[in-house]
Amino acid sequence: MSMYGRSRVKVPASTANLGPGFDTLGMALSLYAWIEMEESAETEFHLYGDEMAGVAKDKSNLLYQVAQMVFSEAGVTIPELSITMYSDIPLTRGLGSSASAIVGGMAAANAMIGSPLSNAQLFDMATALEKHPDNVGASLFGGIITAVWDGEHTDYIRIEPPEELEILVVIPEFELSTSKARGVLPSQITVGDAVHNISRTSLLTAALAAGRLDLIGRAMQDRLHQPYRAPLVPGMEKLLAEATGHGALGIALSGAGPTLLCMVDRQESRKPELELFLKQTMEEHGIPARTCWLLPSSSGVVAERIEINQMQNESFLDMIKGEKHL
Numbered sequence: 001m002s003m004y005g006r007s008r009v010k011v012p013a014s015t016a017n018l019g020p021g022f023d024t025l026g027m028a029l030s031l032y033a034w035i036e037m038e039e040s041a042e043t044e045f046h047l048y049g050d051e052m053a054g055v056a057k058d059k060s061n062l063l064y065q066v067a068q069m070v071f072s073e074a075g076v077t078i079p080e081l082s083i084t085m086y087s088d089i090p091l092t093r094g095l096g097s098s099a100s101a102i103v104g105g106m107a108a109a110n111a112m113i114g115s116p117l118s119n120a121q122l123f124d125m126a127t128a129l130e131k132h133p134d135n136v137g138a139s140l141f142g143g144i145i146t147a148v149w150d151g152e153h154t155d156y157i158r159i160e161p162p163e164e165l166e167i168l169v170v171i172p173e174f175e176l177s178t179s180k181a182r183g184v185l186p187s188q189i190t191v192g193d194a195v196h197n198i199s200r201t202s203l204l205t206a207a208l209a210a211g212r213l214d215l216i217g218r219a220m221q222d223r224l225h226q227p228y229r230a231p232l233v234p235g236m237e238k239l240l241a242e243a244t245g246h247g248a249l250g251i252a253l254s255g256a257g258p259t260l261l262c263m264v265d266r267q268e269s270r271k272p273e274l275e276l277f278l279k280q281t282m283e284e285h286g287i288p289a290r291t292c293w294l295l296p297s298s299s300g301v302v303a304e305r306i307e308i309n310q311m312q313n314e315s316f317l318d319m320i321k322g323e324k325h326l
């Protein structure tokens with residue numbers, strides 16, 4: 001009954017800032033959400049996965065909302081949608097779940113109607129919603145993104161992540177909203193702190209582009225947001241100070257937190273020691289936490305449209321079977 005067909009999307013999680021690159025640097029991670037979208041007689045939601053509990057199942061749902069923005073931008077009207085989603089991306093932990101939903105929902109809606117909007121247009125629209133381009137850029141394009149938003153338009157360069165790079169995250173069992181973690185930031189900083197961050201962000205970007213893993217630890221230092229956010233995440237100060245002594249190349253708060261993210265050389269022999277150090281430090285501070293090994297995701301969002309006359313039989317849940325889950 002639909003003239004538009006069904007879209008299927010796989011979208012990666014992301015980490016933002018990488019330490020000093022506040023609201024600028026992002027990296028896609030090998031942790032994913034999958035979305036299916038098609039026109040329907042009435043709007044309905046099929047949400048799977050532990051992370052989906054509590055997500056709205058009415059037209060206030062973020063996927064529904066961003067889909068309508070895409071339709072409106074493209075000049076089409078599709079008021080009723082069937083939306084299916086499975087996500088492994090923890091909510092409000094600093095792993096870009098809202099950016100993944102925005103990018104995934106936009107890509108699904110765009111693919112459904114034959115992809116009239118370019119990725120550059122989707123990037124501008126997604127950044128206008130998030131107010132910073134780091135997470136949405138990474139989810140959209142994959143790899144490592146350095147981006148600038150002027151309030152209307154985003155300019156960016158995508159960097160292919162160094163092959164030797166592996167990621168270890170420690171995810172505390174508590175939620176921290178981005179607005180709370182932004183609320184503790186100062187409105188003014190010294191020129192000294194600004195120079196500290198500009199120089200390290202530049203060095204980190206160049207080191208990642210050049211594959212200079214030896215420079216990552218020193219380049220990941222930050223004075224712009226992490227010192228102010230540390231009181232919100234018990235154990236963070238110790239982790240930032242000591243993780244490189246346990247085998248991490250560098251460590252940072254992932255986005256607005258509370259997850260912390262270590263960059264690790266794949267060849268590193270002390271991986272179990274590092275994992276134990278992260279978990280034990282959180283526990284010492286009374287915070288249950290889980291660790292997870294990930295890779296940078298080279299691919300960003302992937303969207304396909306399935307025409308009605310060649311609708312595949314593979315079910316949504318079959319599609320995500322065999323993929324890595326948290």
Ligand code: HSE
Nearest residue numbers: 016022023178255256
């Ligand atoms: N750059 C953002 C921040 C990412 O650190 O607040 C969180 O969404």
